Amino acid sequence: MNKVDSTTEVANRPRTSLLAKASFGLAILAIYFVARAVMGLWARPLDALAIVHLGAALAATVAAVICGHTALVRIKKGGCALRGKGLAVAGAVLAYLQLLAAAGLAITAAKGLQEERGKAMIVGTRESMQTIRTAINAYEVDTGRYPPDLRSLVKNDAKPGWQGPYIRGEEPMDAWGNAYHYESTRRGCRVVSGGPDKKIGTSDDIEN
Secondary structure (H helix, E strand, C coil): CCHHHHHHHHHHCCEECHHHHHHHHHHHHHHHHHHHHHHHHHHCCCCHHHHHHHHHHHHHHHHHHHHHHHHHHHHHHHCCCEECHHHHHHHHHHHHHHHHHHHHHHHHHHHHHHHHHHHHHHHHHHHHHHHHHHHHHHHHHHHCCCCCCHHHHCCCCCCCCCCCCCCCCCCCECCCCCECEEEECCCCEEEEECHHHCCCCCCCCEEC
């Protein structure tokens, strides 16, 4: 075989599809990002870096699937000119598996975010109720009695000694946008939030 024949043979040899290589490489990259996201979310439900890794994993898996399917189509059309069907299939399959894993992690992260938001709303409501309690005490010191309702902390209710407003702005609401339930007697008073279910008298009520 002379040099010309050798060169021709090399030129005619099927080449591996770049898209197939890209699909497999992106799938491996997605595995890495998913693993990093799992470790981050395991340590802390809303770890910012883990969320970034999760987003990168989703992007890599989608790209791997697109590259894999495109490579398979081109390999089929190219006949013997292209090879790499195994790489394309492996990349696409791995990408689908990582896509499922990433979707599961995304659901877990969303639930964690919802739980953290719920906790923050409870904390915010308790802080608001503490402010109300302080205002009630100030009203009681000035007037010698507890306010008949929470509006009396904001607007003058014509009680002798009233030196408010004891709370700035409108009548206070809890974190879920509902008015506080208030009861006043000669011996004391109660301030209650309906909590997440927005209903007074259930297990998730918040009382100060």
